[in-house]
Amino acid sequence: MPGKTATGSAAVAKAAPQTNGSHASARTEEQTTFSERTPQGRLLAQRGLYSGPSPKVTKDLYAEVLFGVVTRRRDSITLEESASVSGNTYFGRFPASYWQRWTTAGSVTVEAVVTGSGHLSVGASDVEGEPRVVAAQEIAGAEQELVTLEAKIDKFYDGGALWLDFETEAAQTLTVERVRWTVDAPEKIRPTAVTICTMNRADDCLSNLEALAGDLSSLETLDAIYVADQGTDRVDSRAGFAQVAADLGDKLRYITQPNLGGAGGFTRGLYEVAGHTETEHANVLFMDDDVLLEPDLVIRLTAFSNKAANPIIVGGQMLNLLHPHQLHVGAEYARLNTLEPGQPVEHSLETADLLGIDEETLKPNRQERRLDAGYNGWWSCLIPYEVVKEIGYPLPFFFQWDDAEYSYRARAHGFPTVTLPGAGVWHADFHWKDWDEWHRYFNLRNSIITAALHSPFNLNLLSRVLLAQVVRYLLGMQYGLTHTLIKAVEDFLEGPEILADGGVAAMKEIREIRARYPETKRHPATDVPGIASNDIGIINAAPRPSMQRVILLKRILDRVLGRHRFALGAVPNDEASWWHVSLFETAVVTDASQEGVRVRKYDRERMFSLARRAAKVINRLRKEGHAVQAQYKRALPELTSRENWKRLYRL
Numbered sequence: 001m002p003g004k005t006a007t008g009s010a011a012v013a014k015a016a017p018q019t020n021g022s023h024a025s026a027r028t029e030e031q032t033t034f035s036e037r038t039p040q041g042r043l044l045a046q047r048g049l050y051s052g053p054s055p056k057v058t059k060d061l062y063a064e065v066l067f068g069v070v071t072r073r074r075d076s077i078t079l080e081e082s083a084s085v086s087g088n089t090y091f092g093r094f095p096a097s098y099w100q101r102w103t104t105a106g107s108v109t110v111e112a113v114v115t116g117s118g119h120l121s122v123g124a125s126d127v128e129g130e131p132r133v134v135a136a137q138e139i140a141g142a143e144q145e146l147v148t149l150e151a152k153i154d155k156f157y158d159g160g161a162l163w164l165d166f167e168t169e170a171a172q173t174l175t176v177e178r179v180r181w182t183v184d185a186p187e188k189i190r191p192t193a194v195t196i197c198t199m200n201r202a203d204d205c206l207s208n209l210e211a212l213a214g215d216l217s218s219l220e221t222l223d224a225i226y227v228a229d230q231g232t233d234r235v236d237s238r239a240g241f242a243q244v245a246a247d248l249g250d251k252l253r254y255i256t257q258p259n260l261g262g263a264g265g266f267t268r269g270l271y272e273v274a275g276h277t278e279t280e281h282a283n284v285l286f287m288d289d290d291v292l293l294e295p296d297l298v299i300r301l302t303a304f305s306n307k308a309a310n311p312i313i314v315g316g317q318m319l320n321l322l323h324p325h326q327l328h329v330g331a332e333y334a335r336l337n338t339l340e341p342g343q344p345v346e347h348s349l350e351t352a353d354l355l356g357i358d359e360e361t362l363k364p365n366r367q368e369r370r371l372d373a374g375y376n377g378w379w380s381c382l383i384p385y386e387v388v389k390e391i392g393y394p395l396p397f398f399f400q401w402d403d404a405e406y407s408y409r410a411r412a413h414g415f416p417t418v419t420l421p422g423a424g425v426w427h428a429d430f431h432w433k434d435w436d437e438w439h440r441y442f443n444l445r446n447s448i449i450t451a452a453l454h455s456p457f458n459l460n461l462l463s464r465v466l467l468a469q470v471v472r473y474l475l476g477m478q479y480g481l482t483h484t485l486i487k488a489v490e491d492f493l494e495g496p497e498i499l500a501d502g503g504v505a506a507m508k509e510i511r512e513i514r515a516r517y518p519e520t521k522r523h524p525a526t527d528v529p530g531i532a533s534n535d536i537g538i539i540n541a542a543p544r545p546s547m548q549r550v551i552l553l554k555r556i557l558d559r560v561l562g563r564h565r566f567a568l569g570a571v572p573n574d575e576a577s578w579w580h581v582s583l584f585e586t587a588v589v590t591d592a593s594q595e596g597v598r599v600r601k602y603d604r605e606r607m608f609s610l611a612r613r614a615a616k617v618i619n620r621l622r623k624e625g626h627a628v629q630a631q632y633k634r635a636l637p638e639l640t641s642r643e644n645w646k647r648l649y650r651l
């Protein structure tokens with residue numbers, strides 16, 4: 001079977017890598033074939049948890065103490081007398097609306113082991129967030145007693161959720177533990193393989209493997225964990241790897257391979273599962289290496305997939321790692337023809353404080369309304385093998401836009417994407433990453449390819465979008481970023497051959513190009529080349545101009561004539577807009593990471609040279625774009641084939 005020599009048991013992780021880039025196994029027996037199995041009892045849909053996987057995570061995301069003295073632990077909660085706790089929280093809620101719309105489950109049972117006396121109730125909400133009680137039970141003098149409450153999954157089509165509340169009165173104490181939300185099991189349980197793509201983030205990756213190993217007894221639907229290690233600082237070099245490998249046993253498949261970016265790392269999981277499954281009913285769950293993992297995500301996504309009426313891509317939500325109480329976005333889509341990913345769908349929460357109140361509605365920030373997603377980021381995303389069988393593998397994009405392209409291609413074949421509330425991981429906040437980096441090349445190039453494949457590809461509109469970006473970059477003295485854009489468009493026009501090596505050469509080349517531009521480098525604020533630290537004072541921006549076109553023309557004229565209002569000044573990152581930075585001859589701009597500054601200096605000759613080159617390539621795009629679009633569409637089946645990825649993996 002193709003690909004079987006590419007993987008091995010993690011128990012022999014110290015074996016040397018083979019020349020084909022894959023980890024060699026000292027064992028000779030065949031890898032276990034993934035197959036469906038008959039369920040034992042009910043299907044676990046999610047657990048009731050009362051504290052997070054890290055002390056950095058507030059327990060209020062799991063259960064809210066309304067009043068009284070309460071002790072919250074990972075798998076249990078204790079209420080002293082006259083206390084009240086609500087599970088109407090991000091991780092405490094059962095997303096009933098999504099279960100009603102997408103699955104065959106008609107009801108859900110909440111099971112809990114209780115000790116003491118008190119009141120348990122299952123609350124429900126509607127699309128407006130109005131609460132109601134759908135099941136309740138009084139507990140008196142219980143001692144490790146199993147309590148079950150059942151709630152129908154109905155009346156939630158447009159929105160709403162279920163949750164579990166607890167309350168004690170005077171002279172009562174109550175301990176609740178091992179809370180489980182279960183549904184009727186399907187006839188067969190799909191095998192699921194987690195795939196973690198990693199590149200020189202060995203410690204982060206190991207932490208997530210340890211988190212999975214620590215919860216392995218609850219992850220009944222998890223059959224395998226693939227680690228596609230593409231780095232030089234390898235995960236198996238860490239002291240803790242041997243222990244986690246022993247804990248995970250044969251479930252862990254550790255692979256080393258050439259660096260093919262996120263697309264190559266994640267696709268490896270699809271490739272391996274496809275090579276080792278005897279059924280088309282299997283799941284592959286993508287997971288970033290640098291997330292803070294809530295292991296219950298695996299339970300929630302796999303259960304949802306197992307009960308789905310039809311195969312669907314199921315994505316987890318992203319919470320901001322630096323601000324763990326913030327939800328990045330409830331669900332998102334991409335404006336393909338204008339190259340805009342990450343757009344929140346209508347009614348979606350966006351950078352929302354999950355413990356706060358919406359300023360307009362004055363209601364808690366809870367996602368009540370059911371949303372349709374355009375795509376889901378691959379920080380956590382489950383893809384059924386039926387999708388791979390029908391539409392092929394991801395494009396060898398290296399990274400950026402691979403997730404969006406795949407979801408839009410799947411949707412065209414009848415496989416929508418669902419972003420499931422309450423299935424969340426913490427990932428580095430996007431707005432703390434600077435836009436002016438080498439990866440912007442892949443973002444631009446791959447967005448144009450995706451637009452060519454899945455949008456009307458209006459070239460007049462696209463040309464205006466790109467030209468507007470060029471003007472803003474040049475006004476802001478971002479010459480390296482301008483060259484990055486030019487290179488992205490040029491390489492798109494090269495046609496599908498640019499994807500032949502999976503992006504390796506392009507990554508090397510764009511880094512070499514950007515190294516020629518001083519403003520692409522980050523410096524400590526106290527050690528700015530050629531400028532005394534004490535000479536750099538902050539010059540704040542005026543409000544956003546109301547007549548932007550007039551200001552734009554004025555700024556362009558000033559740049560052409562070499563006129564500057566300020567010779568030197570520091571500009572905060574959130575004020576580094578084109579209309580402000582274009583007033584400077586030299587601007588010291590704070591990097592989005594807040595770890596240093598970039599020095600942007602006016603260069604008239606470079607500005608004109610890049611402007612001419614940009615105009616030329618954008619004009620080429622407008623004229624040649626549709627012919628190139630046809631090339632990408634013809635090449636799509638080959639680019640996304642198993643044979644192409646086998647070649648890229650050097651198997």
